[in-house]
Amino acid sequence: MKKIGFLSFGHWTPSPQSQTRSAADVLLQSIDLAVEAERIGIDGAYFRVHHFARQLSSPFPLLAAIGARTRTIEIGAGVIDMRYENPHYMFEDAGSADLISGSRLQLGISRGSPEQVIDGWRSFGYQPKEGEDDAAMGRRHTEVFLQLLRGEGFARPNPRPMFPNPPGLLRLEPFSQTLHERIWWGAATNATAVWAAKLGMNLQSSTLKFDETGEPFHIQQAKQIRAYREAWKQAGHTRTPRVSVSRSIFALINDMDRAYFGHDSNSQDKIGFLDASTRAVFGRSYAAEPEKLVEQLRQDEAIAEADTLLLTVPNQLGVEYNVHVMESILTHVAPALGWR
Structure with missing residues (x-):
């Protein structure tokens, strides 16, 4: 069994070809998509964050x-x-969102990705x-956030407060009792995956990874997951960690699918540079008729290693088409691979 969620980048553009032509469009459609995803049996609704x-x-x-x-979907x-976050304010926001959802928040955090602007975090x-x-600063913010999630008091109370205080040092509120178990680190290297394991975070591994061995993307990613799990074991954590990988997967069911994604049927890994010295490998997309898609996905070592698969969705094509994309995977692909 494997949890299957979707991951939306939330693109919007005023182009008439886009179903999300404004920020309001993408926000409201993201809510609708999560509602519909829950209805058809998708396990998680995840969203990318870009400033x-x-x-x-x-x-x-x-x-x-x-x-x-919603009621059940993660x-x-x-x-x-x-790098952009105040850990204390983030704690309050995350705790509020988690309590509203009934403890369904699965919070993925990281050092971030290549940006639209130069050193945007300075503007924040x-x-x-x-x-x-900047990467070390992001990890420092993370460690402060994780410390706050323990719920221990750290702030001296005012001797003449506006409202009565509980005894002792005060923590931030609202506090979510189990949120600390649902923090994920997005790791692009083996070393940061190991670091995340030591700190007790779950692992998110995306469709991009630093090219550390020259091997195919899915093999490098599978090795990263194994290194993470070994580090988790050595750290002595008592719970079982979760690991997700992201993939662009499209079952070609009808003419519209073939028109949109048929050109990805021969997709391969790509090599690129995130900056002048950082070589990265970008994982291939999968697009094929269901029977062929099943055979291709069986060869993906990282998907086999992960307990959670996040399907990247083309959100600008609208809610109805994206529901079709996800339902096609649930109906025609997941059962044959033992995911359902």
Whole structure:
């Protein structure tokens, strides 16, 4: 059995070819898509976070709204860039969204991805400490956030407060008792996957990874997952961690599917550079008739290793078509692979 969710980047553009022509369109359609995904049996609704872009950027109002409109589906981010976050304010936002949803929040966080602007986190008021780079700053913000999630008091109460205080040092509120078990780290390297395991975070591995061995993407990703699980075991955590991978997968059922995605039927991994020195491997897309798709996916080692699969969806094609995309996977692909 495998949990299957969707991952939306929340693109919008004023182009007449897009079903999401404004920020309002993409936000409202994201809520509708999560509702429909729950109805057809999808396990999770996840959303990417990008700043300074015509995409989803502020996750917690959206996640809270979805939590209020749904009952069973997991809701999450994949991922929130911690270089931009105040861990204390984020704690309050995340706790509120989790309580509204009935503890269904699966919060993916990370150091972030290549940006639309230069050092955008500086515009949000953050800068690395002496000796830090921006990635280290993001990890520092993460460690503060994880410490807050333990729920221990740390702030001295005012001796003459406006409202009565409980005894002792105060923690932030609202506090969600189990949210600390539902934090995921988006790792692009083996080393950060191991670091996440040591800190007790679940693992999100996307369709991009630093090219550390020159092997095919799915093999490198599978090795990353195994290294993460070994580090988790060595750290002595008592619960079983969760691991997700993201894939673009399209079952070609009708002429519209073939028109949109038939050109991806021979897709291969791609190599690119995130900056002048960072070589990355981008995983292939899968697009084929269901029987062929099943055979292709059986060869993907990382999907086999993961307990959760996130299907990247073309959100600009609208809610109805994206429901069709997901339902095609649930009906024609997942049972043959033992995912359902």
